[in-house]
Amino acid sequence: MRSHDQQGSPNLKAAMEELIKGQQQATHLLSLLKNILSSENRSDSAVLLVEVLASFSKALSFLELEKTTEPPLRHENSPCSDEKRTHHQISCMNKKIPAPRRTGYRRRTHPYTCRTVFSTKIEDGFTWRKYGQKDIYGAKYPRSYYRCIHKHDQGCQVTRQVQKTEENSSIFAITYVGEHTCMDIIATKLPNERTNCADHTSLESNTVNDDQEEADHPPSSAARPSLKQESDEEVISNHSTGASSADDVLPVLQDLTAAASDLHDLRSGGFRTSISILDIEFASETLKFEDFLELNLQDGYIC
């Protein structure tokens, strides 16, 4: 992290202010929504919320990309690219052309929530794209890596890791990294379909940041208490005050979407910046926001 990250350009400062503003408004909106138990506008509000979340997520993603001083390079013109081979192209391997270095790849440093679910099936109502599989040192079964299919079109950054448990190969340990910000969350969490994600065979735990040991070393007993998102709910619930109505929500939604639009404009205006602690903090708060939204969806506050 460079020293100027904390200072930032005027554009960076403006962007940060917009992010913070959006965060505050989102929090406010949540506190309002939480108290709405019946309203014709709930569905629309939920859709809008997810759109806003997607915008925030994309904005953060772009900030993350800006952190790298070099633009991401594609190696599409490397003839007989020497990076990947199969038995069909052994001859190509013999020509030792130095493969161009990949750039722009940055391992996420976990301002993200991790949540592990033990289930007999890997379907969860979302659409995933498998992007890798690894043999894990000391583990009996390989680990598969999936990302949300809406990573590119909606900026949904959630990934999941699926691995058979050693005790019972018919049970999968599924670790979710981050939360969905794509529109699928609406389709998946609608009340009449909520059972899709509440798999009766699954046992869920919720951890934050690096707590992934359970995925590799699942608990010996299958009976585990649900620890679902206690801390996240606590954070958000601090903002819940009094009763409110859809009329209260709509103006906030408008402000929020306007803030998201401003963010988009700033981003497309080509501002250059580096990520700062603020980004990390905001990413964390956004996830808390998403967790709380998901809780409300599951509880039927939003349908």
Next chain:
DNA sequence: TTCATTTGACCAGT
């Protein structure tokens, strides 16, 4: 032909 999966390489973190 298109699209999802496979799989070895690359890269970051420890």
Next chain:
DNA sequence: ACTGGTCAAATGAA
């Protein structure tokens, strides 16, 4: 140096 997460060309299925 090692492990694990991600990339992306090759491959196979539809």
